[in-house]
Amino acid sequence: MLNIPPFLSFVTLYETYLRRCFANAGLSQQTLKLDDETTVRFWGPNPEETARKTPVMLIHGFGPVGLWQWRKQVQCLVPHFDVYVPDLIFFGGSTTRSAERTEVFQAAAVAKLADKLNLQRFHVVGTSYGGFVAYHVAQMWPERIRKVVIASSGVNMKKGDNEQLLGRAKLENIEDLMLPETAANLRTLMDLAVYKRIAHMVPDFVLNEFINRLYTEKREEKIELLKGLTLGREEDPGISALQQDVLLIWGDHDQLFPLRMATELKELLGKKVKLEVMENTAHVPQIEDPLRFNSILKDFLCEEESF
Numbered sequence: 001m002l003n004i005p006p007f008l009s010f011v012t013l014y015e016t017y018l019r020r021c022f023a024n025a026g027l028s029q030q031t032l033k034l035d036d037e038t039t040v041r042f043w044g045p046n047p048e049e050t051a052r053k054t055p056v057m058l059i060h061g062f063g064p065v066g067l068w069q070w071r072k073q074v075q076c077l078v079p080h081f082d083v084y085v086p087d088l089i090f091f092g093g094s095t096t097r098s099a100e101r102t103e104v105f106q107a108a109a110v111a112k113l114a115d116k117l118n119l120q121r122f123h124v125v126g127t128s129y130g131g132f133v134a135y136h137v138a139q140m141w142p143e144r145i146r147k148v149v150i151a152s153s154g155v156n157m158k159k160g161d162n163e164q165l166l167g168r169a170k171l172e173n174i175e176d177l178m179l180p181e182t183a184a185n186l187r188t189l190m191d192l193a194v195y196k197r198i199a200h201m202v203p204d205f206v207l208n209e210f211i212n213r214l215y216t217e218k219r220e221e222k223i224e225l226l227k228g229l230t231l232g233r234e235e236d237p238g239i240s241a242l243q244q245d246v247l248l249i250w251g252d253h254d255q256l257f258p259l260r261m262a263t264e265l266k267e268l269l270g271k272k273v274k275l276e277v278m279e280n281t282a283h284v285p286q287i288e289d290p291l292r293f294n295s296i297l298k299d300f301l302c303e304e305e306s307f
Contacts, residue, residue: 009213011213021071026078028045029093030042038096040094053080054080057124066092067085072294080298081123089105090222107137108140126149131155134149134150135150135242138243142243146244147301152250152284178222183207187207195282243270250262251282255282
């Protein structure tokens, strides 16, 4: 395997660019100790600023941290909202000594972070695994959450959905797909997650660099997170309707959570749910078509809440 010096690394250079984008948007990287066991790192506004706007929490999916997943959304939303982008537990700079590994525990960490930041009421936006977390935050603390956006996230997944996903990926274990250790497995993940088939054009040494820099840290703990999911264990989704206005955003070619799951989820989450389907995108529409995604997202968040 080719080892690339850090100063020549595409991943390092691009991450430096992403950090500059977040900083230019007025966000800074901060760390807060939530309790004796758990510490969360996040990007947020300068805590010394006194003029406040409605807060929005952007929750990343499995894989690279929010810095890599939400750049275009941060740049779009910062003029209108106070934007917070936390690293979920065992991603980036967030960690815990607790033995808890469920997405419910992740949701509790997000709520504790909001308490520490004195966010009385806020919007929550989650993609993929982050959508699981967003759902639980909204379900467990309805009085704290204004609106909910769930993007590309099969909150209603059943045991059979996981089995079908592994069949599409031609893999035996979910960690081989979500935490790839080989260029071949990362290429499979990209083919499932992105509408335009570009993975075959990326050389193995570049894919291996992404794996080394973005997928190896805390790998065992992340495998425990996958095994700790409370969603998808049974054939009954076991989710309940949400009280808030909810927006679902889905790519029409999503192969991780197919579009049929979005239509089913819309019915399960109650009467205050909108579904926006984005054409010619797959599992990461916020990256594949950020202009369209941002227009849908901002219009929803800026609308008056229904009661």
